[in-house]
Amino acid sequence: MDFKSGFISIIGAPNVGKSTLLNALLSQKVAITSAKPQTTRYKIKGVLHLPEAQIIFVDTPGIHDASIPYNKYMVQLAIETLEEVDVVLLMIEPFPKGLKDGHYIINTYLSQINKPSILLINKVDKISKPQLLPIIEEFNKIYPFKAIIPISAKKEAGLEDVIKEIVGCLPEGPQYYPEDFITDQSERQITAEIIREKIINTTREEIPYVVAVTVEEFREIPEKEMLYIRAVIHVERKSQKGIIIGKKGQKLKSIGQAAREELELIWGQKVFLDLFVRVEPNWRQNPKVWGQLRLKM
Ligand code: GDP
Ligand code: K
Ligand code: MG
Known part of the structure; x- marks a missing residue:
């Protein structure tokens, strides 16, 4: 099988658990190297190295707090960035406000782009299965997600599925970064x-x-x-x-x-x-x- 690689953006309202997920995926405590980035298109948040793929998490300027309706310029900036990544991960919380934020982000951003997108329903440790199913159904109807994955970033549950689905969406590509490279930020x-x-x-x-x-x-x-x-x-x-x-x-x-x-x-x-x-x-x-x-x- 050929090597796959690509750029991923995790978007979602504040406090849904984006940083927790990234930290869990990268299992990164202090793993900073001084390697030079080979691309300047994005600010790199972290790189996940797998035997068969390289997943590069990038920042999305313009979406700092996706639940706040910013001006047209910020929305446009975010959309332009999302146009350039390979996969978008939208993270939501399975609570009323979280679902509302999810709809808002889909309408404002995802509906404007044509990218493989995966919906992560985080914090499922706080709800029951019967509560989860209607949420999955609801979001299945409104957007053609490649996958909808219930996870708990904090309890590190469902992360293998997240990685598997991301890799499934990645194009064939080079190993952009050497294996000891985790992030380009000081x-x-x-x-x-x-x-x-x-x-x-x-x-x-x-x-x-x-x-x-x-x-x-x-x-x-x-x-x-x-x-x-x-x-x-x-x-x-x-x-x-x-x-x-x-x-x-x-x-x-x-x-x-x-x-x-x-x-x-x-x-x-x-x-x-x-x-x-x-x-x-x-x-x-x-x-x-x-x-x-x-x-x-
Ligand atoms: P971000 O603003 O989206 O980056 O969110 P953070 O990663 O900073 O997380 C916000 C809060 O949610 C923190 O207190 C996390 O510990 C908590 N959190 C993240 N993931 C989970 C989860 O799966 N379950 C629960 N119960 N809490 C979580
Ligand atoms: K936070
Ligand atoms: Mg964060």
């Missing part, structure tokens, strides 16, 4: 991206596109067996700083907590995360911020 970039994601998930206002995150310090404290990370959230206006910090600092606290939990999972050790918000009217002109931002686009 530790600081990954960290900044995770913090940015938590800001996006936590703030519903017009915040995401005026925010940049830079990681100023990233070092181990060996005697404490922990990682010290200092990051700055750059905003343009004082009012935006207020939104991010929230009443009595509650919002920044939740952002920090969510980011820390995911960072500990990814780096495999305790993390001390120091977060600062800096008002910087012209951060778009600050080359340091730009340097990190450009890598995201």
Whole structure:
């Protein structure tokens, strides 16, 4: 059989479990190498190496929070990215809000493209089989998914099926990356991206596109067996700083907590995360911020 390879995008509303799935599939704790990417089309989130295939997970700019109706430009950007991948994984939750998000994403994005798409119904550990069947039927009717797979990313259930179905949808292709290559992002970039994601998930206002995150310090404290990370959230206006910090600092606290939990999972050790918000009217002109931002686009 010939080797298969391709680019995969996982889309879905915040907190459905996309990162949990990716971490489980890649079984990646600290597996960063400095290999140069052979493509600049996408930002690579991770590469899964199989004997018969290579599955390359990429980011989808434009869908940060697919449940929020963004402006036409963001939707268009997301659609253009999806046009270029080989397989789309849509992840939903089997709860009322999750099903509604699923319909929205199908109508807004999937119906605009013509790509093999797989529906993942995550968190099935929280429902019963009789509850699951009507959901599968419902989504079978509204979109020609290649497969609909109930999974639990957290309990690592159904993951073999996910891999099997993805490989089934992949075209024949080369081994794009050497086998020790897991991701092309540096530790600081990954960290900044995770913090940015938590800001996006936590703030519903017009915040995401005026925010940049830079990681100023990233070092181990060996005697404490922990990682010290200092990051700055750059905003343009004082009012935006207020939104991010929230009443009595509650919002920044939740952002920090969510980011820390995911960072500990990814780096495999305790993390001390120091977060600062800096008002910087012209951060778009600050080359340091730009340097990190450009890598995201
Ligand atoms: P993302 O925003 O889509 O990347 O979602 P995350 O991967 O950050 O997960 C959001 C939350 O859902 C976390 O608290 C996860 O532990 C939880 N979660 C993810 N997958 C499952 C699952 O299969 N079952 C349950 N019960 N919780 C899950
Ligand atoms: K999340
Ligand atoms: Mg995530």
